Amino acid sequence: MLHICSVEDVPQGEGLRITQVSPPIAVFRTDDDAFFAVDDTCTHQDASLADGWLEDCWVECPLHASKFDLRTGQVDEPPAKRPVRTHEVVVTDGEVWVTLSTEAPNLPPGVEVGA
Amino acid sequence: MGARIRTVIIIGASLAGHSSARALRRSGFDGDIVVVGDELKRPYDRPPLSKDFLAGRTTEADLALEGDEEDLRVEWVLGTRAVALDPGTTTVTLSDGRWITGDAVIVATGSSARRLPTSLSGVHTLRTIDDAVALRDDMKPGARLCVIGAGFVGAEIASTARGLGMDVTVVEAADTPLAGPLGALLGNAVAGLHARHGVPLHCGTPVERLLGTERVTGVELADGRQLPADVVVAGIGAVPAVGWLADTGLDVTRGLLCNQVGATAAANVFGVGDCSAWFDPARGHHHRVEHWTDSRDRPRITVDALLNGYDPAAPATLGAPYFWSDQYGVRLQFAGRRVGDETVTFEAGSVDDADLLAVYWRHGKPVAVLGMDQPKQFGRWRRGLSHDLHGAAA
Numbered sequence: 001m002l003h004i005c006s007v008e009d010v011p012q013g014e015g016l017r018i019t020q021v022s023p024p025i026a027v028f029r030t031d032d033d034a035f036f037a038v039d040d041t042c043t044h045q046d047a048s049l050a051d052g053w054l055e056d057c058w059v060e061c062p063l064h065a066s067k068f069d070l071r072t073g074q075v076d077e078p079p080a081k082r083p084v085r086t087h088e089v090v091v092t093d094g095e096v097w098v099t100l101s102t103e104a105p106n107l108p109p110g111v112e113v114g115a
Numbered sequence: 116m117g118a119r120i121r122t123v124i125i126i127g128a129s130l131a132g133h134s135s136a137r138a139l140r141r142s143g144f145d146g147d148i149v150v151v152g153d154e155l156k157r158p159y160d161r162p163p164l165s166k167d168f169l170a171g172r173t174t175e176a177d178l179a180l181e182g183d184e185e186d187l188r189v190e191w192v193l194g195t196r197a198v199a200l201d202p203g204t205t206t207v208t209l210s211d212g213r214w215i216t217g218d219a220v221i222v223a224t225g226s227s228a229r230r231l232p233t234s235l236s237g238v239h240t241l242r243t244i245d246d247a248v249a250l251r252d253d254m255k256p257g258a259r260l261c262v263i264g265a266g267f268v269g270a271e272i273a274s275t276a277r278g279l280g281m282d283v284t285v286v287e288a289a290d291t292p293l294a295g296p297l298g299a300l301l302g303n304a305v306a307g308l309h310a311r312h313g314v315p316l317h318c319g320t321p322v323e324r325l326l327g328t329e330r331v332t333g334v335e336l337a338d339g340r341q342l343p344a345d346v347v348v349a350g351i352g353a354v355p356a357v358g359w360l361a362d363t364g365l366d367v368t369r370g371l372l373c374n375q376v377g378a379t380a381a382a383n384v385f386g387v388g389d390c391s392a393w394f395d396p397a398r399g400h401h402h403r404v405e406h407w408t409d410s411r412d413r414p415r416i417t418v419d420a421l422l423n424g425y426d427p428a429a430p431a432t433l434g435a436p437y438f439w440s441d442q443y444g445v446r447l448q449f450a451g452r453r454v455g456d457e458t459v460t461f462e463a464g465s466v467d468d469a470d471l472l473a474v475y476w477r478h479g480k481p482v483a484v485l486g487m488d489q490p491k492q493f494g495r496w497r498r499g500l501s502h503d504l505h506g507a508a509a
Contacts, residue, residue, distance in 0.1 A: 045167075051491035053498065062490035063439060063446065065408055077137075077411065078130075079160050081182045109173045 001090065001097040004037070008094070015050035015059065023105050023113050025087060026050035027096060028059060028070055036070035037087040037098045043106040044080035082106040120218045120383075120422060121146040124207055126197045127223030128152025129161065131388025131410040133180050135221045136187045138418035148189045149215055151207070154243060155194040157181060162407055164247040165271035166441050170278060171251065175244060197224070200363050202381035219383040219421050221414070222360070222371055226353035226389040226405060231263070231322075237331040238347045241268060253346045256280030261334045261344035263322055265292035265306055267440045269350025273314050274442040283314045284342055286334065288321040296438075296449065300459055301473055301485055304466040305447060312443045317342075355390040355403065370403040375431040377417035385421060387414045396431050397452055397502040406438040435483075435500045445469045446490060450497040451483025454504055463492055472496070478506035 002021065010016045010029040017040050018025045026040035026049045036057070040048050047063040054060075058067045058076075066080035073083035085106060088099040105113065123139060125132045128150050136148050152158075159178040167173040181187075192209070199208040206216040228240040239250045250272075254260070260276045262269045265287035276283045293302035309316040317336065325347060326333040333343040355370040365379050366372035370392035377385045377393060386393075388410040392403040412434065419425070437450040457475035464470035464487065472492050475483035480501035486493030 047490065051494070053494050060494075062494045063448070065411075065437070075182075078133075078180045078182075079162075081179070109177050110167065 001099050004096045004098045006095055007035075007091060010035070010096070013054050015052065015054060017048055017050035021100060023107060023111075024048075025098065025100075026059075027089070027098070028054055030054065030057065030070075035089045035091050035096055037089045038068065038070060038073060039085045039087075039105050039107070041105075041107055041111055042066065042080055043075065043082040043084050043108055045108045046111050049084065120144075122217035123148050123219045123221065123421070124205070124215055124217035125150045125221045125223055126200075126207060127225055127388065127390070128154070128156075128158050128191065128193060129223070129225050129388070129410075130158065130180060130407065131223035131225065131414055132221070133158035134411050135223060135387055135414040135418060136189050137185075138415045139422075140187050142418055142422055144418075144422060147217075148187065149192060149217065150189050151192045151195055151197050151209065151215075153194070153196040153210075154245075156244065157191065157193070159244060161242070162439075164244065165241055165268050166275055168244075169241075169247050169251055169254070169272065169275045178244070196359070198359050200360055200384070202363050202365065202379075202384050205383050219385065221377075221417065221421070222357075222379075222384065222386045222390060223388045223410075223414075224356040224359070224390045226355050228353050229349065229351045231325065231347075231349045231351075233325050233331075235325055235327050235331040236329060237327075237345065238325060238349070240349050241272060242353070250346075250348060254279055254281060255345075257282065258345040259343055260284070260346045260348065261286065261342055262348050262350060263334065264288075264350035264352070265309070265316060265318070266350055266352065267293075267296075267438075269348070270306070270309070270442050271440060272348050272350060273309060274312070277312055277314055277443070281346075284317070284344070285309055285314055286317045286320070286322060286336065286342065288319070290319040292316070292318060296453070297485060298453060298455070298457070298459065298475070304471065305442075305485075305487070307466065308443045308445060308469065353389065353405065355392075357390050369401065372401055374427060375433065376420040376425050377413060378420060378425070383421070385417050387417050393433070395433055395452075397433065397504055398454075399505070404436050406436050408437045432502050435497065435502070437497065446486075446488050448486040448490065448493045448497075449483065450493075451475065451481075451500045452502075452504060453483050457482060462496070464489060477501075477504055 024040040042061045051062040052059045067076040073086040158180040196210040228242040292306040320336040357367040371386035373386040392401045440447040463472040472489040484496040
């Protein structure tokens with residue numbers, strides 16, 4: 001597990017882009033104080049999901065408005081077609097820990113790990 | 116709506132047609148869906164055609180709108196145009212002479228790029244994958260490209276071509292580019308990206324004629340100036356593809372006239388996407404929208420009306436139209452409705468740094484927003500936009 005941030009680093013209803021890992025991830029804190037982590041880059045095109053709009057357990061890509069289910073990574077509608085990779089989150093004593101997925105990330109065309 | 120709907124015919128196999136089929140299946144519709152498309156391709160995404168696809172950064176497979184495991188149980192009739200519609204019997208005649216009858220018809224024929232009247236080679240428009248492949252083959256580093264029209268498609272092509280090392284010039288007949296969608300102030304601000312990336316922009320002078328005998332060699336403007344060019348692209352707008360409906364008795368003067376759920380004057384005939392002019396309750400009149408997101412989202416409304424009926428008198432609000440454009444590495448986003456006399460405020464960033472967030476206000480309410488590389492703030496403003504254009508009490 002990686003220590004990613006503290007709970008207070010992520011305002012309710014917002015996302016935080018974490019660049020200390022590659023590819024970068026986004027940590028979201030819902031209005032109900034649930035925490036989720038997914039790859040930050042939309043699977044359709046190079047956009048930061050942490051900049052997106054969070055509603056319930058879904059984040060809408062800030063550019064082209066595909067929505068991803070933060071629990072499963074599934075996408076609802078085009079233009080994105082592939083799910084975003086999800087990571088396991090544990091919150092302990094106000095600190096956010098993430099276990100990175102070992103699956104291959106679904107990065108958009110033209111975006112590579114470490115780029 | 117009367118009789119049960121068993122077969123739905125969708126004319127048009129692009130985004131609005133695909134979204135209509137998706138919406139039908141997601142609504143539990145278990146009948147037959149026939150989708151007719153004039154191109155020999157399954158639904159694909161057009162916005163990248165002027166950007167990543169033109170630049171060679173994405174493939175045709177990347178453009179597919181259908182997900183890998185998506186099966187909408189559609190009968191695809193591709194490479195065939197619809198040439199006539201009988202609204203009374205919801206029967207469609209196809210270009211190969213066949214006809215098909217359904218219980219409802221959704222018209223999603225989109226729009227066609229306006230073309231310059233010329234037989235010269237080296238002159239392009241951009242609407243389809245085939246158009247993009249043909250243009251890309253002509254886009255050689257160092258070659259001279261003249262883009263006619265400084266709208267969004269023209270600007271994106273200019274930007275992509277510049278990135279490929281072409282020598283690019285843009286000509287625009289209007290005095291101010293993008294004044295229609297953005298207003299003069301911000302139209303000029305956005306069009307300033309051209310000059311800052313080494314692309315001259317000539318405004319206020321229409322094109323008189325194209326030069327050359329077999330292949331284009333340049334463009335002559337109305338004031339006599341001649342701009343040499345190896346390749347010319349016309350980005351001069353699109354017209355709704357509704358000519359095939361001329362004999363239906365339906366109003367197609369400004370696109371297929373539809374109400375606020377996409378229903379036409381004929382029972383069980385609907386219109387979605389670029390070809391349709393829906394009644395927009397916020398504007399108080401019909402308004403044709405050519406934006407990707409509206410073509411994706413509005414078919415849901417139409418399918419609900421088609422399957423479950425609707426109350427024409429029920430209050431309705433259409434979401435704020437939204438579009439984006441990528442030019443010279445800058446993400447442009449616009450949402451909302453402009454009438455033309457809004458007050459503009461700059462809420463963040465600046466034109467010079469190409470990170471502006473500008474808001475259009477009417478009667479003290481934000482009605483539209485433009486962002487340059489401001490996706491997060493843009494998203495928040497977009498959701499707070501007012502649909503009240505006329506100063507009504509809240």
